[in-house]
Amino acid sequence: MEEFDINKVISEFLSSQIDNIFNLGKDFIKGTNDTIQLSLKTVYKGYLTRSYQRYGKSKSFFIREDPVNLYDFYVPMGLVCNKIEIPSSNIKTVLDVNRCCIISGTGGAGKSIMLKHLFVDSLKLKKQIPIFVELRDLNSNDQTIEELIKETSSNFGLEIEDKFFSKALEKGHFILFLDGLDEVTKTKKEVILDEINKLTIKYPKVSVILSTRPDIKLSELDIFTSFKTLPLTKEQSVELIKKLPTADEDLRLKFISDLNNGLFEKHESFLSNPLLLSMMMLTYGFSADIPNKSSIFYDQAFQALFQRHDSFKGSYKRKRETNLDIRQFGKVFSAFCILSYEQRKFKFTKKEVESYLLQAKKITNIDFDIECYYLDLLQAVSLLMEDGMSIYFTHRSFQEYFATIFIVESNTERKIKLFNKYQKYASSDDVFELAREIDENFIDFEVVQPFIKNFFESINLKKNIGITNYLNYIKLVWERFEFKNGNLYGIVKDVKTKEMMYFIFYNVCKNVLTKELSDIDKSTLVREYKNKSLSKNKEFVFETKKMKTTDIIVKEIYKNGVLFSKSPLKVLQKANKDITDKKNNLEESLTDLLLND
Numbered sequence: 035m036e037e038f039d040i041n042k043v044i045s046e047f048l049s050s051q052i053d054n055i056f057n058l059g060k061d062f063i064k065g066t067n068d069t070i071q072l073s074l075k076t077v078y079k080g081y082l083t084r085s086y087q088r089y090g091k092s093k094s095f096f097i098r099e100d101p102v103n104l105y106d107f108y109v110p111m112g113l114v115c116n117k118i119e120i121p122s123s124n125i126k127t128v129l130d131v132n133r134c135c136i137i138s139g140t141g142g143a144g145k146s147i148m149l150k151h152l153f154v155d156s157l158k159l160k161k162q163i164p165i166f167v168e169l170r171d172l173n174s175n176d177q178t179i180e181e182l183i184k185e186t187s188s189n190f191g192l193e194i195e196d197k198f199f200s201k202a203l204e205k206g207h208f209i210l211f212l213d214g215l216d217e218v219t220k221t222k223k224e225v226i227l228d229e230i231n232k233l234t235i236k237y238p239k240v241s242v243i244l245s246t247r248p249d250i251k252l253s254e255l256d257i258f259t260s261f262k263t264l265p266l267t268k269e270q271s272v273e274l275i276k277k278l279p280t281a282d283e284d285l286r287l288k289f290i291s292d293l294n295n296g297l298f299e300k301h302e303s304f305l306s307n308p309l310l311l312s313m314m315m316l317t318y319g320f321s322a323d324i325p326n327k328s329s330i331f332y333d334q335a336f337q338a339l340f341q342r343h344d345s346f347k348g349s350y351k352r353k354r355e356t357n358l359d360i361r362q363f364g365k366v367f368s369a370f371c372i373l374s375y376e377q378r379k380f381k382f383t384k385k386e387v388e389s390y391l392l393q394a395k396k397i398t399n400i401d402f403d404i405e406c407y408y409l410d411l412l413q414a415v416s417l418l419m420e421d422g423m424s425i426y427f428t429h430r431s432f433q434e435y436f437a438t439i440f441i442v443e444s445n446t447e448r449k450i451k452l453f454n455k456y457q458k459y460a461s462s463d464d465v466f467e468l469a470r471e472i473d474e475n476f477i478d479f480e481v482v483q484p485f486i487k488n489f490f491e492s493i494n495l496k497k498n499i500g501i502t503n504y505l506n507y508i509k510l511v512w513e514r515f516e517f518k519n520g521n522l523y524g525i526v527k528d529v530k531t532k533e534m535m536y537f538i539f540y541n542v543c544k545n546v547l548t549k550e551l552s553d554i555d556k557s558t559l560v561r562e563y564k565n566k567s568l569s570k571n572k573e574f575v576f577e578t579k580k581m582k583t584t585d586i587i588v589k590e591i592y593k594n595g596v597l598f599s600k601s602p603l604k605v606l607q608k609a610n611k612d613i614t615d616k617k618n619n620l621e622e623s624l625t626d627l628l629l630n631d
Contacts, residue, residue, distance in 0.1 A: 040090060043157050044082045048075055050160045058207060062198040081192035082157065088190070089150045089166050101421075109274045110151055111144055111308070112264030113137065119264070123148055125155040125209075125243075132259035133241040134234055138248050139263035141431040141464055142309030145245040148263065149211050152243060162209035162241055163192075163202075170217040170381055172226060179229040183210060206239025215246035216462065217430070219378045220529070227254050234258075247462060253523040265306030268298045274308065278315050289318050297324070304331065309429055328464070329471040332435040336364065339415050354414040355406035362400050366407065367417060368440035369394035372452075375437040375465075382425040384408070387418070431464065438468040442476075453481045458529050461536035470541060475620070478613045482542055485534050486610045495603065501583045504592050504600045511535070514577045515591065515598060520568030522560065524598050527578070535602060543609045557590040 048055075055074050056067070063070045091101035092108075113120040113128065120127050128135050137152075139145045149166070156164045165187050172182060184199055194202075202208060218226055234242060234257055244258065252260060266274065272290050280286050293305065301324045304310045313335045314324065325331050340360045356363065373390050374382075382390075391404045411418040412425075419428050427433050441452045453469070460466045470477040490496070493506035508515075513527040526532050563574050581588050592600050 040083070040086050040157075044079060044086070047082065047157055047160045048078055051078075051163075054205075054207070058202050058205060059194065059198050062195040077192060077194065078163070081187065081190050082163075084190045085164065085166065086154065086157070090154045092147065092150060104147070104150055104154060107274075107277045107279075108147055108151060109266070109270050109277065109308075111148060111266060111270065113261040114264050115259055115261045120261075121264075123152065125152045125159055128152065128243065128261070129209075129241055131261075132257075133239075134255075134258045135243050136252055136255065136258050136260040137243065137245045137263065138252070138260055139245075140247060140307075141434070142307045142429065143263045143265075144308040145247075145263060146213050147308075149213050149243060149245045153211050156209050163207055164209050164211060165192075166211045166213065168381075169212055169214050169226065172222060173217075173219050173378065179212075179226060179233055183208075203237040203240055206237070206241070209241040209243070212242060212244045214380075215244055216249060217378070217380050220458070231255060231257075249462060253521070254525075256519055265302070266308060266311065267306070268293060271298060271305055271311055274311060275315060278312060280315065285318060286315075289315060300324075301326075304328075309431065327471045329435070329438070329468045332432070332468075336360075336417075339417070340364075355409045356402050358400070358402055358407075362398075362402075363407075363410070363415070364436070364439070365398050365443075366391070366394050366400055366402065367411070368436045368443070369397045371433045371436035372440040373397075375433055380427065380430055380433070383423070384425060387411075387425055434464045435468055438465045438472070441465070442469055442472050446480075449476070450480055453477075457485070457534050460533040461540065462533060466537050467541055475616075478542065479617055482534075482538060483610060483613045486538075486606050489531060489534075489606070490610075499600050499603050499607075501589065501592055504603065505581060505583050505588060507603060508581070508588075508591075508598065509578045512578050512598065514575055516576075517563040517567040517574040518572075520564050522564060522596065522598065535606070538609050539602070539605060543605050543612075557594040559586065559590040560594045 052071060052075060055078060056071050059074050060070055063073060090104055092104055110122045113123050115131065118131060137145050137148060153164045153166050156162065165183055167183055167186050272293055275286060275290055298305050304324060305314065310331060316338045317334045325334065337360065340363065370390050373393055387408060388404055391407055395402065412420060417428055417432055418425055441449055444452065456465060492510060493503050495503040511528050511531050513525040516523045516525065566572065567574055576587055591598055
């Protein structure tokens with residue numbers, strides 16, 4: 035990455051944009067042309083400088099005290115959309131595809147930091163004023179998206195008349211970076227998706243880049259192009275390791291050597307994820323063995339954080355303020371995480387952290403000083419970090435891992451109750467996947483199989499999948515089907531059931547999934563609807579509550595081998611049989627063992 039001189043970039047940016055800014059603002063600001071230009075230039079320079087200081091610098095998993103330049107520790111990752119692949123992300127290439135884009139990726143894939151990179155990169159492009167908006171801020175108020183955008187820009191010094199701001203939006207003066215749709219509560223997400231859609235219609239020249247975890251509801255943003263983050267290549271992984279701060283250069287060199295000599299290929303699923311790769315540097319000094327499960331990986335990272343000599347800031351052990359041992363400390367943090375996970379809280383004030391810790395103290399019955407524990411979370415163990423007046427998890431995946439630990443270590447009754455409660459997040463979050471890694475039999479026997487049994491009862495499915503069972507299924511799970519832009523979309527009615535089905539498809543039935551759900555577009559009618567929606571730019575909508583078994587469209591989608599056909603029901607039947615067989619085999623093995631003298 036070339037040297038980045040922010041003062042030079044801002045100066046060049048304003049020189050190229052000052053005429054456009056003046057033309058937008060002259061009707062709202064009094065004074066001579068020269069004084070108006072000077073005033074606007076001062077305001078915009080202050081805004082861009084403060085924005086860069088906030089988003090062009092950052093803290094990371096390893097860099098916690100003071101924010102550093104983004105490119106001191108960031109390696110631009112790739113993006114892919116259908117046949118379009120961008121090996122190293124940059125704002126020009128993204129906007130060349132579409133002015134409205136989604137950056138989608140799983141936990142730890144680097145979505146938020148990529149958005150910061152694109153924000154900084156947009157300054158060099160010198161075309162639109164970037165505004166970075168953290169969507170989770172909408173969880174705590176009733177603002178609209180447009181109000182939050184205006185407030186955010188004002189907070190960073192872009193204090194301009196509302197009419198000026200609206201005109202600037204109308205003229206496409208801004209590029210909006212909307213970070214973390216997945217961190218918005220489900221109750222607000224529907225409203226926000228609708229507002230984003232309306233915003234792009236109201237201001238058709240504004241560019242919008244949105245980041246989120248994968249979500250089926252993204253299909254509702256039909257004018258957006260959806261990019262997925264690409265995993266790190268081996269070369270990018272090595273480049274990232276070279277940037278991580280460490281006092282043990284020999285360890286870094288050994289890790290890089292191992293990456294280049296087969297380690298990367300052996301554990302590519304872990305080492306191509308920026309967060310897990312970075313965490314590996316932390317644990318590599320303890321053990322050169324890389325676990326094959328994420329849950330073990332997080333456990334090792336926690337142990338390393340708790341026990342380590344801080345090789346990233348000199349070889350000394352960080353003094354902890356509390357005298358809790360690692361298990362006690364972990365139990366308290368697990369309680370903190372389940373409490374905040376329950377309320378979908380990812381950003382805190384200090385008072386909120388202390389409130390959760392007070393509740394965790396009561397839940398665990400472990401005695402500790404709240405202020406001391408708070409300091410340890412920030413400084414000694416580094417599971418939380420401060421950023422301005424707000425406090426965040428070092429990475430959100432830690433919240434999900436420790437929330438999972440709280441659940442799996444609960445008694446059976448509470449465990450089942452909590453898993454049933456959080457089925458609405460089964461596929462979109464990692465809690466169920468992590469829990470199944472830790473205790474596969476419990477999840478399969480006590481969570482997955484009862485869900486399948488209840489689901490089959492609700493659609494009256496006993497053995498063979500008839501079209502009546504199928505119609506019951508789609509009326510239960512799907513609100514409507516839409517053919518638009520050459521695709522078939524399902525609008526979800528029952529989120530909990532959909533999430534559990536998808537969890538089973540992608541975690542319990544991995545081998546069955548490809549076989550059963552890959553036969554796409556067997557139906558000529560479905561193909562025709564998809565083609566018409568693309569060629570005529572028209573939507574074809576079918577509400578499930580109005581569907582009958584005699585409808586041709588029902589018969590055709592029933593046969594069509596996609597997620598909306600009868601194939602998911604076949605996969606669930608196979609999952610149910612496999613779990614039953616596993617349970618029987620386990621019981622037989624235990625009986626043989628107990629009866630063996």
